[in-house]
Amino acid sequence: MPKLNKLVFLVAGIIFFLVRLTGDMLLYSLDMSKGDAAVYWYFISTAAIFVSFGVYFLKDVSNDIVNKSGTSGDNFLNSIYQTFVLSLIIVLLLIFFSFRETAELFQRAYLGIILADFIFIYTVVVSMVNFQFTYKWLWFKRHRLTRFYLFLITMLISIVIANDIAYTFIVNDAKTWLSKISSGMYLIMYVVTFLANKKTAWIANLPRPQKTKFFWMLFLNILIVIWVLMEVSNEDSMVFSNFYIAYPMTISLMAASFVFYGVYLFRNFMSLLAVLPSSVIVERKSSEINTLTYLNKIVAESATNDRKTLLDTVAGLALQACNAHGAWTEIYTNDNNIIGSCINISPPTIFQAHKVYNIDSFFIKIERPQLIESVHEIKELEGLTKLAPDVKSLIVIPLSTSAKREGSLIVFDSEDFSLEQDDLNILTAFGDNVRIALENSRLLHESVEKERYRNELMLARNMQSKLLPQKISQPESYSVSAFSIPAMEVGGDYYDMVKLKNGNYCLLIGDVSGKGISAAFYMAQLKGVVLSKASESENVKELLSKINITLYKNMESQMFITMSALSFNIELNNISIARAGHMPFYHKSGTDIFEYIPKGIGIGLTDDKIFDKYLEQIDVLLDEGDTILMFTDGLNEMRNTEGDEFGTDKLKQFFLESEKNDSHELIDSFKSHLEDFSKNAKHHDDMTVLFIMRDKL
């Protein structure tokens, strides 16, 4: 029912009351206040007032929102404070009118009527407010049977009121039965209200300051209820004795409402009493859980924090959780230890303790969280006590990642034996979370670094790909094709087409020992040397020799480069080949395959005396359609997913079976042949393949 409609009932109620007031005064003036007509008048007017105010206060009461905002505790306290004040006024009125002098006011002419009527309407309103309050809160904290119980209570109250009406109109014999029924109803109401208020656990969860307020509110309200009920049952009550005639049903309404209200509060009060002794511990546990939850949140966000911020936060939280006096964090490095945030102790003091008394080596040795109940019992900490007398008991939490022991968190108190096992337990849980956070932070930084390296490597790969020829110059009458795949982002394989001193083209292939970045460096260096020496060399043998002279002195002893060179001699219409430790040349002519292994030592293994002594140059004549294959050992050592090597046999076989028009077709065919073989297995070494075909006419 919308609020507007309910207001109608409120207004109606007020009007009914004013009518009643007027009527009462009229009756008094006509001296008919005690007649039969008056009885009916009293009855009907009271009923009308009950109904209108009843609807206003109680219709759809379960739909009202109890928790507008804020906590249950706050809302309850606000509501009960209102009912407390309202009910207190009744008690004050009762006290006020309990004296003969004040009670005489009721006897005064019109004043007495007005006074009595207003006290009547006030008690009705307060009774309904208390009933509404209790009903609302029982409904808010309802359980499975609440609806049934509330229905029962409503019935019981109705019976009690009906009983009251009957009492007024019925003859004497039945009166004792009626009062027995009435008592029975009240008894059942005690029990049902008690049962209805089952969910009182929320009171146990209130913070301690609220619990204290609750205690007083409940206690005082219960006292008020007792007072009112006692006054109601008192037949000699100065206030209520008049009510039976002039205000029928009011006493039972009030009694029933206050019983309902009182028993409800009583059960809350009992629950509160039960938890008060342990509330300190509950508070503490609750606070610990909150702190741990907060720390977990920090841990989750910690990946973005630097280590120092994280440790600062941790020190503060650790302190809170133990109610300790102070705390600090220290991080161990090779040079000087880093002191993180210090609370109630100064960094210089700790530095001194480290330097002068070697406190840090004591802490580093601690591998698991440790409680030191009194520093005076530990010899190694004597120095610390001297410098920082406030530190009397402490807990050390070692902080390590999987990589190493990073540091320590130390929480201390200014009294011996004041830090306990409980504190150690919670700080141990902290320590675990901090470890995770430190680990996350470390991993994140590492992965950022790794990402950086990867990007650098990709850059290097791009740059290195430019060191290899984008397009190979094609000597006249020949077609030359190539492909090269590094094992990692950068590799040590090299090839190039250069011009010798006499203008002849010269094709080179090289393989730096090893792979990856160091091989890539030598490869780049090799290209430079080749470019500078090619134009000074008459033939392939001279070129390789010059390369060795330059590089032998500049290479580490365990590094070497294998190379092969092939020059296209225009004048002599042949090719010359030389090999410095490299893979053999294969020559396909028609259906024959020849393998050439000119003598030669790898580059960088020995000085020019021995190198030149053993370097051999061979001249070869190529017919039209003849093909030469040059490759690095990454090719024949390549494995497929089953672990079989490609091997020189398969290479020769492919070479033999291939019939292509030029080396470009040949290399495309070879690439797919290779893919078929490897089936996308990763290759472990840099791989380069060069085909040189004499043009077919």
Added chain:
Amino acid sequence: MSIDEKFKVETEILKHDVLCMKLNGFLDAHTAPILENAVQSAITENNFKIIMNFEKLDYISSAGLGVFMSFIEEIRSNNGDIKMTGMNDKVFTVFDLLGFPMLFDISPNTDELMTKFVDYDNH
């Protein structure tokens, strides 16, 4: 497979103070440090006459080859040498292509290599 299972060096002192190193397994960039340590120990103990036996070696990469190159100068300047024996065809091909036979004494005949060491002493 732990690194020990992948590659191992067994050393044995033969006559004339010649140290025989048996290389077992796979010699590549990962396992090369094991060989390096073995050679370094030999040098530290003044054993400069070394015969490497490749009988049980399954595979060698450029990193493995590099190990010999990095110590040979020091060993030879101390009147010693690294000589090689026991190579199977595959391993020998690798050394041969590189020209190692021109730089080192490689022979299946261990006695022949021993004799060469004796000749050194006699000089």
